[in-house]
Amino acid sequence: MNAPLLSCQVSELEHSALPEFAAACAQRLDAGERLLTLFGRRDENDSGAIVVTAVFQPAGGSLTVLRASALAGEHYPALTASHPSAQIYERELWEQTGLTPDGHPWLKPVRFEGERQQRMADYPFFQVRGQEVHEVGVGPIHAGVIEPGHFRFMCLGEKVHHLEIQLGYQHRGAEALLLRRPPLTLAASVESVCGDSAVAYAWGYCSAVEALSDTAITFETEVLRGIALEMERIAMHLATLNGLATDIAFVQGTGTYGRLRTAMINASQRVCGNRFGRGWLRPGRARGITEALRQDLIKTLAATATDVAGINDLMRAALSVKARFNGTGVVSRKTAQDLGLTGLVARASNVAVDARGLLPGRLYAQRPIDSLTEATGDCWARMVLRMREIDVSIAWLLAILSEAELDLSADHFNSAVLCAPLRPQALCVSLIEGARGPVVQVLETGDRGQLLHYKLQDPSLANWFGLAMAVRDNPISDFPICNKSFDLSYCGNDL
Amino acid sequence: MHNLFKSISVRKAQGSQFIPDLAAAIPVGFRGKPLISEAPCASGCTACQTACPSQAIALAPVQIDLGRCVLCGDCESLCPSEKFSFNNDFKLASTSRAALTLSAAQPNIDPVKVCAALRKRFGRSLKLRSVSAGGCNGCEMEINAWGNVNFDLGRYGIDLVASPRHADGLVLSGPISRNMVSALQTCWDSMPEPKLVIAVGACAISGGVFADCDAIDRRFLETFKPSLYVPGCPTHPLTFIAGIMGLLGISS
Numbered sequence: 159m160n161a162p163l164l165s166c167q168v169s170e171l172e173h174s175a176l177p178e179f180a181a182a183c184a185q186r187l188d189a190g191e192r193l194l195t196l197f198g199r200r201d202e203n204d205s206g207a208i209v210v211t212a213v214f215q216p217a218g219g220s221l222t223v224l225r226a227s228a229l230a231g232e233h234y235p236a237l238t239a240s241h242p243s244a245q246i247y248e249r250e251l252w253e254q255t256g257l258t259p260d261g262h263p264w265l266k267p268v269r270f271e272g273e274r275q276q277r278m279a280d281y282p283f284f285q286v287r288g289q290e291v292h293e294v295g296v297g298p299i300h301a302g303v304i305e306p307g308h309f310r311f312m313c314l315g316e317k318v319h320h321l322e323i324q325l326g327y328q329h330r331g332a333e334a335l336l337l338r339r340p341p342l343t344l345a346a347s348v349e350s351v352c353g354d355s356a357v358a359y360a361w362g363y364c365s366a367v368e369a370l371s372d373t374a375i376t377f378e379t380e381v382l383r384g385i386a387l388e389m390e391r392i393a394m395h396l397a398t399l400n401g402l403a404t405d406i407a408f409v410q411g412t413g414t415y416g417r418l419r420t421a422m423i424n425a426s427q428r429v430c431g432n433r434f435g436r437g438w439l440r441p442g443r444a445r446g447i448t449e450a451l452r453q454d455l456i457k458t459l460a461a462t463a464t465d466v467a468g469i470n471d472l473m474r475a476a477l478s479v480k481a482r483f484n485g486t487g488v489v490s491r492k493t494a495q496d497l498g499l500t501g502l503v504a505r506a507s508n509v510a511v512d513a514r515g516l517l518p519g520r521l522y523a524q525r526p527i528d529s530l531t532e533a534t535g536d537c538w539a540r541m542v543l544r545m546r547e548i549d550v551s552i553a554w555l556l557a558i559l560s561e562a563e564l565d566l567s568a569d570h571f572n573s574a575v576l577c578a579p580l581r582p583q584a585l586c587v588s589l590i591e592g593a594r595g596p597v598v599q600v601l602e603t604g605d606r607g608q609l610l611h612y613k614l615q616d617p618s619l620a621n622w623f624g625l626a627m628a629v630r631d632n633p634i635s636d637f638p639i640c641n642k643s644f645d646l647s648y649c650g651n652d653l
Numbered sequence: 654m655h656n657l658f659k660s661i662s663v664r665k666a667q668g669s670q671f672i673p674d675l676a677a678a679i680p681v682g683f684r685g686k687p688l689i690s691e692a693p694c695a696s697g698c699t700a701c702q703t704a705c706p707s708q709a710i711a712l713a714p715v716q717i718d719l720g721r722c723v724l725c726g727d728c729e730s731l732c733p734s735e736k737f738s739f740n741n742d743f744k745l746a747s748t749s750r751a752a753l754t755l756s757a758a759q760p761n762i763d764p765v766k767v768c769a770a771l772r773k774r775f776g777r778s779l780k781l782r783s784v785s786a787g788g789c790n791g792c793e794m795e796i797n798a799w800g801n802v803n804f805d806l807g808r809y810g811i812d813l814v815a816s817p818r819h820a821d822g823l824v825l826s827g828p829i830s831r832n833m834v835s836a837l838q839t840c841w842d843s844m845p846e847p848k849l850v851i852a853v854g855a856c857a858i859s860g861g862v863f864a865d866c867d868a869i870d871r872r873f874l875e876t877f878k879p880s881l882y883v884p885g886c887p888t889h890p891l892t893f894i895a896g897i898m899g900l901l902g903i904s905s
Contacts, residue, residue: 275831275868298836301815303783303797305790306833327832330787331868338865339706346706346725347862353791353887397794414663416801417670424681431684431739434791434887437726465666472659573731576704649789652830 163519163588164213164221165369168602171225171585176210176257179226180234183212186224187241191216192511193498194589195598196247198228198255199611202604206230208255211600211613213587220517221587228257236262243498246619268619269326269652278308283322286312291319294634298327305648309637316633321626328652336612341601342367342441342576348599349436352616352650354397357383357390358592359614360439362599366588367441370603371578375442378566380521381558382444385455385566386426386435387590388527388551392462393422394593395544398645402541403473405638406482414469418462425458442575447559447566456559463552470545483538487628487640490535499624501595501617503644506543507535513591527554537636540643580607594618594647616650670802675894676905679741683889684724686742687717689757692734701728701737706862707855719745719753719762720858723886745884746896750858753882765899771880772902774847775821778810779901781851782820782844786837787869788827791887792854796824798890806894809903817843825879826888828856828863831870838873852879853893855886862886 174182187193194213201207210226228234236259237244248259250268259265270278286293292313298306306327312320332351336344348363349356361383368375396419403411423433430438430445438445447455473479489499494507504511512529514522528550532539558564585602595617604610625644629637672678694715701710705728709721715736717728729737747753747762755762785793799806800813814820817840829837841848852874855861863869881900883893898905 270832271868276834278832298833299784299840303785303793303813305785305788305793306836327836328785328787328827328830329832329868330828330830330863331866332863335863335866340703343704343706343727346723346727349725350706350723350789350791350856350862350886353789354794356791410660410663413670413802414667417667417803420670420798420801420803427680428682431682431726432724433795433889436723436791436886437684440727440730465663468659468663468666472656472663475656475659571730576731647790649787652832 163365163369163586164223165584165586166223168583168585171223173225173227176226176228176232176234179210179212179224180237182224183237184241186214187237187243193241193243193247194221194596195600195613195615196244196251197600197613198251198257200255201227202610208232208257210251210257211585213598213600215516223585223587231256233258233260235260238262242496243620246623267326269329271326271329271331275329278324278326281324283310284312284320286319290315307648311634311637313634316635318629318632318634318637321629321637323622323626325622325648325651328649330653332653333612333614337609341580341609342371342578345440346436351614351653352647353434354394354647355390355592355594355597355616355650357386357435357439358590358597361387362588362590362597364439364441366586366599366601367580369586370580370584370601371575372581373442373575373578376570377520378564378568379444379570381525381564382446382566383439384521384525385447385555385558386430386438386444387592388555389422389426390435391593392548392551393419393426395548396422398544398642399541401642401645402639405642406479408473408476408479411469411473414465418465418469421458421462425455428454442572443570446569449567452559452566456556459552459555459559463549466545466548474542480538482639483541484536486537486636487632487643488534488536489624489628493627494535494624497623497627498620500620501591502543502547502593503540503595503621503624505529505531506539508533513589513596517589525554525558537639537643580609582607592617594645595621614653616647618646618650621646622651671805672803674905675804675891676898678891680743680889680891681741683741683743684726684739685889686740686745686762687719687722687724687755688738688740688760689715689717689755690736690738691757692736694736695733698733700731700733704728704731707859707864714756714758716754716756718859719755719884720750720882721855721861721864722884723855723861725886743889743891744895745892746899747882748880748900750882753858753884765881765896767902768880768900771849771900776901776903779822779897780812780814780820781822781824782817782840783813783824783826784837784840786825786827786833787830787863788854788856792826792856795887795890796826796853799893804890804894809898811897817841818845820844820848822849822851824851824853825857826853828860828866828869829871829873831868834870834873841877849880850877851881851883851897853883854888855884858882858884
């Protein structure tokens with residue numbers, strides 16, 4: 159197997175009725191398995207039916223798929239009532255298919271899609287009443303250059319009692335778009351779903367269509383993709399550190415992290431033509447790294463390692479930084495587990511989830527990469543974890559780029575790959591640990607090998623609710639640093 | 654005291670990062686301007702159109718619409734006749750939507766001409782409000798880079814501001830998601846006259862890869878024509894900088 163993924167024939171999957179399916183899901187959640195995703199689609203043969211898919215990740219085991227055939231409009235007992243980690247998936251399932259999880263405590267649209275477009279104002283926010291209670295609403299357009307989203311704070315004095323996050327402003331209909339073009343020409347579109355994670359998305363897409371078309375790729379291609387991904391991670395972590403420094407007016411951090419990120423994305427551009435790694439990965443291939451580029455990358459990474467160490471050291475030692483980040487925006491380990499938080503945010507709360515270690519695939523099985531956690535779950539932990547992950551990524555890259563026997567210069571371009579038919583009636587789940595966490599993509603083909611469904615899932619989907627929990631009982635003035643320390647994606651959530 | 658020495662050491666490593674002459678900068682490796690050769694197409698071949706994610710290519714004669722093109726290079730990889738290549742020219746912006754179409758006969762984008770009225774009003778101070786309306790955070794991160802230590806666009810009095818009340822221009826990124834239509838209009842209405850629109854990135858110019866999506870609504874741009882179209886996916890900071898300096902007649 160190439161990248162970490164699961165690929166099977168739909169006929170191998172048992173389809174249960176919705177109540178039994180929900181019970182089976184609850185059983186797995188009770189057993190401590192992680193719910194990786196849960197979603198539905200209309201049955202292609204029966205307009206009155208909905209096909210529901212859930213993917214579970216048992217501790218130390220491989221992925222498992224559960225399926226259900228439901229009737230349109232069917233109700234079932236909500237998993238969220240006893241397993242909060244299902245909350246966002248059940249909301250999305252309800253929004254996209256109309257299946258209703260009875261007893262869901264907060265059945266709010268995830269992104270106001272379909273008939274709910276432009277009806278965000280109709281939705282009743284939570285309200286608090288009492289003396290010294292007030293509400294603050296910000297967005298969708300914010301002060302800086304960032305994507306739109308609405309945050310409604312319910313405050314007691316300066317203290318945030320609850321934050322309700324409303325997203326969907328970025329909804330473009332990306333999942334539907336991906337069904338309209340030939341399945342092997344979707345790379346550039348997939349790269350645009352969440353443009354700051356273009357490599358993670360492209361890799362997940364490539365590995366899925368390669369599995370579905372039985373396209374073999376070389377180990378070197380896999381290595382090139384791993385290089386692209388770690389460079390993306392370094393650049394994104396530097397961008398977040400830059401933002402964190404800016405938000406607390408630690409000016410030297412702003413200038414230095416900004417400059418170091420520029421060096422990293424310009425290095426990506428020298429390899430693949432684009433500062434965000436677009437065009438680097440394509441089905442069956444990845445752009446190669448010539449000997450000159452290999453030396454160039456080694457030099458850039460070594461210089462980055464030195465300078466990152468300097469500014470990290472300075473930032474960690476500064477009292478002003480400690481004062482703002484220590485103990486701010488705490489997400490406990492239990493909260494992170496209960497809510498099914500994922501990726502870096504979960505790791506900062508001492509939940510050891512990293513797909514590169516848990517589901518290594520061929521690349522990370524042969525070239526393992528350290529997976530890190532922090533204990534305290536606060537803004538400080540999320541900052542320090544990014545610093546440490548940068549160090550690990552640079553070390554991994556320098557080691558792999560220094561392997562004399564690995565010839566990374568070839569591109570292995572073969573246009574025939576793009577004509578390969580996809581296996582009919584198959585399901586493929588791909589999982590790539592991007593800078594924020596696991597990017598999940600689930601592709602299902604129909605009886606002619608056409609794509610029936612393309613499910614996209616950014617790690618931000620699960621993590622936004624973690625931000626709402628993090629700011630509780632914190633002063634509202636600390637929201638910007640809490641938000642930046644999570645650094646979640648709006649378009650990845652909104653699709 | 655120890656921190657002071659650390660700070661000086663970090664500052665020393667930072668050096669001087671700003672690019673003195675932005676117009677002469679060379680973005681090494683950048684896949685920028687498409688070049689279309691005179692080579693004849695293979696009979697009946699549509700490989701480039703099949704590969705193109707944003708319907709940027711027309712045939713007979715072969716043309717690329719830079720307002721749609723995402724500079725992915727997939728046409729270059731797949732054309733059996735080697736008609737396409739890309740160079741690192743970043744001067745891709747134009748004041749005219751129609752002028753963004755390139756072909757073998759029309760290989761260049763005309764340099765952006767100075768607009769006397771805009772130069773008079775905004776030549777020494779232009780404050781911009783960015784609105785992402787379905788942008789993927791690619792263009793947004795590059796817009797943020799305009800003011801960083803490398804590009805330092807503030808040196809010409811061009812800054813991004815928080816309030817639309819303080820803005821002279823709207824920088825639009827993204828294909829305009831329907832759920833952002835109302836907020837975008839409110840932001841525009843809040844900006845004092847005179848004001849201009851700048852469309853940044855393939856999504857804003859044409860809808861880009863999302864042009865066919867059901868959940869976008871681009872009517873805002875039918876009413877308010879951009880003064881500057883800035884191609885790219887995402888738009889390279891130098892592409893915007895060259896365009897705006899041309900439009901306002903700023904020399905580096």
